[in-house]
Amino acid sequence: MTSSNRRRGRFGTEPPSTGTAAQDVEPDQESVARAIALRLLTSSARSRGQLAEALARKGVPDDVADRVLDRFTEVGLIDDAEYARMLVRTRHAERGLSRRAIAVELRRRGIDDETAGDALEQVDSDDEDEAARRLVRRKLASTSGLDAPTRSRRTLAALGRKGYPPGLVARLMREELAQQGAEGADELDGFDPGP
Incomplete structure (x- = not known):
């Protein structure tokens, strides 16, 4: 029996031309990569780096991922x-x-x-100072019933987590407390924000 006869055997040709087995063709890697990237982009905007990382986690080869991501960039899906x-x-x-x-x-x-x-460059130092000032006001208002060191520590920590340097936060706290009156301004006497 020749190999072509063996393939046909009693089950017909391989792969079959009809039925479920004929439709269950394994998708090519590019199609899989496109589907993954489109699904991710549908849920939210993503950077090329994020998409490349997601494709790598799914086992998409780098060259296939690069081709798909290049095409998505070319048509404006990734910017x-x-x-x-x-x-x-x-x-x-x-x-x-x-x-x-x-x-x-x-x-x-x-x-x-x-x-x-x-x-x-969209955010200049004035924008950053104003945002920090709003945060300082909000934090000082929410801690008004606490003692001065606790208020200072919590305000400094909250703004530190948002990336503001301690010196800027201390200056803004002093200014805001001074506007609240002499009692508030005294709260930061001797306060050292550190480096």
Whole structure:
């Protein structure tokens, strides 16, 4: 019996031309990569780096991932510069994050330093100071019943988590407490924010 006869045997040709087995063709890797990337982009905007990382976790070979991501970039489905600008706007306006904290997040999301730097230009030092001032006011108001060292520590910690330097926070606390009156201004006497 020849190999072609063996393949046909009593079951017909392999693979069968009809039925479920004929339809269960294994998809090519590019189709799988496209489907994964599209599914991720449907749920939220992502950077090229995030998509590449997700494709690698799913076992998509690097060359296939690069081809798919290149095509998505070419047709505008991936735009790291716009993604970075959007992230800077939302993180600063909605969460009050400092430029430093946003830069760390951009890097973590796979945005290169040059693209991140361009996007961060949307937030200047005046914007950053104003955002920090709003956060200081809010934190001082929410801790008004506490003793001075606790208020200072909590305010410094809250703004530190958002990436603001201790010196800026201490200055803004002094200014805000001075506006509240002499009693509030005395709370920071001897307060040392550290380095």
